[in-house]
Amino acid sequence: MSATEDLKTDHRAIERMLAVLEAAAQRLESGQRVRPGLFRDAVDFVRNFADRCHHGKEEENLFPRMEAAGVPRVGGPLGVMLLEHDRGREYVAAIAGAIDGYEGGDGSAVGIIAENARGYAALLRQHIAKEDNVLFPMADRVLSPDDQRELEQRFEEIETKVMGPGVHERYHRLLDDLERELGLASG
Ligand SMILES: [Fe+2]
Numbered sequence: 001m002s003a004t005e006d007l008k009t010d011h012r013a014i015e016r017m018l019a020v021l022e023a024a025a026q027r028l029e030s031g032q033r034v035r036p037g038l039f040r041d042a043v044d045f046v047r048n049f050a051d052r053c054h055h056g057k058e059e060e061n062l063f064p065r066m067e068a069a070g071v072p073r074v075g076g077p078l079g080v081m082l083l084e085h086d087r088g089r090e091y092v093a094a095i096a097g098a099i100d101g102y103e104g105g106d107g108s109a110v111g112i113i114a115e116n117a118r119g120y121a122a123l124l125r126q127h128i129a130k131e132d133n134v135l136f137p138m139a140d141r142v143l144s145p146d147d148q149r150e151l152e153q154r155f156e157e158i159e160t161k162v163m164g165p166g167v168h169e170r171y172h173r174l175l176d177d178l179e180r181e182l183g184l185a186s187g
């Protein structure tokens with residue numbers, strides 16, 4: 001699998017979690033209760049699978065190589081992608097910070113979680129579309145075969161050494177479980 005195909009595969013898993021967050025927000029908005037642990041699980045997934053692993057592949061590996069190959073960071077697509085990663089972290093921090101209050105019956109926490117879950121999902125959906133349709137085709141044009149090979153190796157290392165063996169599989173099982181819990185079709 002090429003480096004950009006690997007990243008696109010991550011995107012498909014992340015989109016499944018975005019659908020979970022949107023479905024959970026929908027329930028909150030219609031006055032239904034959602035298990036607080038579901039949001040804890042979603043935050044854990046987003047922080048580790050999406051941010052640490054996937055955004056690590058992009059920020060520490062793909063983007064610097066694209067920059068070295070002549071794609072500008074400041075005022076260019078890489079700068080926009082980095083800003084959006086940061087904006088995503090803010091939404092997730094807001095969700096994480098409201099879960100205890102939600103669990104304890106604080107009424108204002110419901111709106112904070114729903115709003116930030118919606119905001120995060122909308123941000124990431126358009127971010128992923130830009131990467132899949134614009135940034136990754138650009139990477140495939142500017143990166144050398146050596147760059148591509150080294151990226152594939154590095155991604156493999158991130159999966160096994162940084163994340164740990166079996167961690168990806170565990171997060172895929174979590175997606176299955178949360179989709180089942182919310183009555184979503186498994187993707
Ligand atoms: Fe990204």
Ligand SMILES: [Fe+2]
Nearest residue numbers: 007054058131
């Ligand atoms: Fe991405």
